[in-house]
Amino acid sequence: MDKLSLDTLGRHLQSLRLARGLSLSQLAAAAGIAKSNLSRLEAGNGNPTLDTIWRIAVQLEVPFSQLVEPVSAPVEEEGIQVRLIDRGGDTPQVDVYWMSCAPHILRVAETHTPGAQESVMVISGELEAGLEGETRLLGPGESHTFPADQPHLYRTGETWATLLVTIVYAAQGDVL
Amino acid sequence: MDKLSLDTLGRHLQSLRLARGLSLSQLAAAAGIAKSNLSRLEAGNGNPTLDTIWRIAVQLEVPFSQLVEPVSAPVEEEGIQVRLIDRGGDTPQVDVYWMSCAPHILRVAETHTPGAQESVMVISGELEAGLEGETRLLGPGESHTFPADQPHLYRTGETWATLLVTIVYAAQGDVL
DNA sequence: TTTGCTCGTTCGATATATGGAACGCTTTAT
DNA sequence: ATAAAGCGTTCCATATATCGAACGAGCAAA
CATH class of the missing domain: 2.60.120.10 (Jelly Rolls)
Structure with a gap:
């Protein structure tokens, strides 16, 4: 799988978590996963299981596609x-x-x-x-x-x- | 994770695959995963890795939220x-x-x-x-x-x- | 200072997702 | 009829995702 996607996953995870004012430990505990796991994911390494992604997405209250799909940047056009x-x-x-x-x-x-x-x-x-x-x-x-x-x-x-x-x-x- | 979600994932996978006229072996080969793996996933068991989901989604040419999220699921009923x-x-x-x-x-x-x-x-x-x-x-x-x-x-x-x-x-x- | 708490990271052990080689079955060709 | 090729499933060995614990760092209260 594209390494880039794992990077974006990591960055999305972290930005969403911080936006909610959660610590890594808190989110991991709430989602029921080990914080070591979450740490690695945010670092952009790792290849999470659907179960893991799901648990995190539920806690962050985002449809989980948001975690992995790149944010659609507006096309560079005028007007x-x-x-x-x-x-x-x-x-x-x-x-x-x-x-x-x-x-x-x-x-x-x-x-x-x-x-x-x-x-x-x-x-x-x-x-x-x-x-x-x-x-x-x-x-x-x-x-x-x-x-x-x-x-x-x-x-x-x-x-x-x-x-x-x-x-x-x-x-x-x-x-x- | 919700077992139901894994079921739906399996059903989505299979219906999307069949809709494209692909055999399980073909899709697995094209996606670069073992067919045993795909077989298990379609059966509703298993807990795929992001990498696996990604590869399958690419081959099926669906934004991969379609595999796991309900709205875009042309599951049971065709049409x-x-x-x-x-x-x-x-x-x-x-x-x-x-x-x-x-x-x-x-x-x-x-x-x-x-x-x-x-x-x-x-x-x-x-x-x-x-x-x-x-x-x-x-x-x-x-x-x-x-x-x-x-x-x-x-x-x-x-x-x-x-x-x-x-x-x-x-x-x-x-x-x- | 020291103590205590929480943070995020790193390490080894374990659980498990994956790959590959069987298997039995069906279909097509010889 | 037999052979050959393809199908999906099931087994086992291996890679690895996950867990739990230990770690050092930062911070607050004693």
Whole structure:
């Protein structure tokens, strides 16, 4: 296995542990593993068992993929990057976009077909979005829905923001 | 570690392998592990090393959270296809999946981390989703949000359904 | 200072995950 | 029919992940 992955595992472990103010001994005890084991893992040596990873992940309260998979760094682009995820059929048509915004951008969206609704779900970072004058500040996991046929905007602050944008073209029913 | 998790790992492994038309021997050889090892893992016994899991995940071409975490498990029923769209960082972590369901499938999802919230946005088709006994019938552009740490289900009717599933792992803020 | 506590690391012993060679079974070819 | 090749499983030897104990360092209270 890639040695790099073990390194990242170690660094993730340590940073997550420190972020929670836990000592190595405390975490090891809480997880029910030997601290010698945890020590080696944080050092980047070792090749933990699923059982071990599981116990640690439970204690750190993270889905365990977070321990081993590299943090997705925002692509080095300027401005805004948009990707069409999927597009539904008719009645009503639904478009889903994945979107990544650099810090300090302001985007005033064009108006769409009358009756269209737009939903924004923030995946990571922070984003201000909504109708002009009625925007909301959204963090990860938060969402906002507004009419897409009126001028609306996206604005980022100090950080990158990744989000999903869903556009429903025929106004209908409840939307998120 | 939870024996249940090892079972699910085994079932995931086998279903993913079969879905790709690989024999156990082939996969083991391709991944560079002994087939005795893989055999034991699929049987639900054993406690694989991170190295082993990694090698298998690479060969199956799945982000390896798919092997162990419940949401993206097209296990028992075929006819469900799941793709990880994006994954946010910490505080809170947000996972976004694209999902396609065949007609007449019923999927009872396992529980995630306590406090997790799950949002379903239907892109096309129709889908019944929500907590057991509190499901809602959703059409294109409609969405539903419910706690993900309780048993919940997806059910399709006569048609295919395409949807987005967003999981927010740390309960926090409005998810309406 | 000394004592006592906790920290993270390192060491040897043990438990066990892995690899490799059998095995019996089924399928395909001769 | 027999042979040959592939399948998945089960055994044992070995590599190694884990454990528990001992260690030195840092810190606070006596």
